[in-house]
Amino acid sequence: MTGPKDDATKNKAAAGPEDGLSPDQVATYLKSHPDFLSRNTELLREMTLPSRWQDGDGVVDMQHYILDQLRGEIDNLRTCAQEVIETSRHNMSNQTRTHAAILTLIGASDFENLSRLINDDLPPLLDLEMVTIGFEPADPPLPDLSFDDIQRLPQGTVEGLLGESDVRLIRDMTDDGILFGSGAGLIGSAAIARLRPGRAVPVGLLSLGSRGSTDFHPGQGTELIGFLARIVERFAHKWLEPDS
Incomplete structure (x- = not known):
C-alpha cells in the first residue's frame, strides 16, 4: 500500500535525469x-x-x-x-x-549654356518635371540675365519665400508663374534654394518642381539640394563676374 509520499516519489522519479527538468x-x-x-x-x-x-x-x-x-x-x-x-x-x-x-x-561653356542645361538636361537627370533658375533685378542690369531660360523674379521674392533659410520644401505647390513660368500648372510640389548674390549678380533661386504633390515636403533632407544650389551659384558668378 502506498501513500501520497510514495506517489510524489514516483512522480519525481518519472521526471528523472533522462527527462531533464x-x-x-x-x-x-x-x-x-x-x-x-x-x-x-x-x-x-x-x-x-x-x-x-x-x-x-x-x-x-x-x-x-x-x-x-x-x-x-x-x-x-x-x-x-x-x-x-x-x-x-x-x-x-x-x-x-x-x-x-x-x-x-x-560642361557648360558660358552662362547661357548653363541656363539651358539647367532647364533642359537637369529635369530628366533628377527625375523632375522642371528645373529653373531666376534672379531678382540687378543694379546695374546684367544683359546675360535676360535670356528666356532665366526667370525674372520681382524684388523681394527670395526673402518672401525663404526668409532666413537657404532651402525650402513645398508640398501642394501653387505658383503663378514666377518660379516655373508657363509650366507652373504642372508642378505639384517644389524645392527652392537660395542662390546667394555676388559682386554684380543679384540674389536668385534654383527651383526644382515635381508633378507629385508630396514628392517634396517638409521633413525631407535638403543637403543635396543645397549642394546643387552652391554649384549653380559658383558657375553663375564665374560667368557673370569673370573679373571677381
Missing part, C-alpha cells in the same frame, strides 16, 4: 523570468499551446493571443527593415542623380 522546475523558472519567451520567440513555434483555458467565468484564447501578438511584432520588424532599405536606396539614387547633374553643369 521537471514541469515544476520549468514553471518556476518561467515565473521567475516572465520575459523569457518574449526574448526567445522562436521557441513558441515548437510549443503546443492550449487554444483556450478557463479563467473564472470567462474563456481566454491564450494561444491565439500570443501568436497574434508575435505575428504583429514580426510584421512591424519586417516593415521597419523594409522602410530602412527603401530609404537607403532612395537616398543613394538621389545622390547618384545629383552627381550626374553636377557633371553635366561642369
Whole structure:
C-alpha cells in the first residue's frame, strides 16, 4: 500500500535525469523570468499551446493571443527593415542623380549654356518635371540675365519665400508663374534654394518642381539640394563676374 509520499516519489522519479527538468522546475523558472519567451520567440513555434483555458467565468484564447501578438511584432520588424532599405536606396539614387547633374553643369561653356542645361538636361537627370533658375533685378542690369531660360523674379521674392533659410520644401505647390513660368500648372510640389548674390549678380533661386504633390515636403533632407544650389551659384558668378 502506498501513500501520497510514495506517489510524489514516483512522480519525481518519472521526471528523472533522462527527462531533464521537471514541469515544476520549468514553471518556476518561467515565473521567475516572465520575459523569457518574449526574448526567445522562436521557441513558441515548437510549443503546443492550449487554444483556450478557463479563467473564472470567462474563456481566454491564450494561444491565439500570443501568436497574434508575435505575428504583429514580426510584421512591424519586417516593415521597419523594409522602410530602412527603401530609404537607403532612395537616398543613394538621389545622390547618384545629383552627381550626374553636377557633371553635366561642369560642361557648360558660358552662362547661357548653363541656363539651358539647367532647364533642359537637369529635369530628366533628377527625375523632375522642371528645373529653373531666376534672379531678382540687378543694379546695374546684367544683359546675360535676360535670356528666356532665366526667370525674372520681382524684388523681394527670395526673402518672401525663404526668409532666413537657404532651402525650402513645398508640398501642394501653387505658383503663378514666377518660379516655373508657363509650366507652373504642372508642378505639384517644389524645392527652392537660395542662390546667394555676388559682386554684380543679384540674389536668385534654383527651383526644382515635381508633378507629385508630396514628392517634396517638409521633413525631407535638403543637403543635396543645397549642394546643387552652391554649384549653380559658383558657375553663375564665374560667368557673370569673370573679373571677381
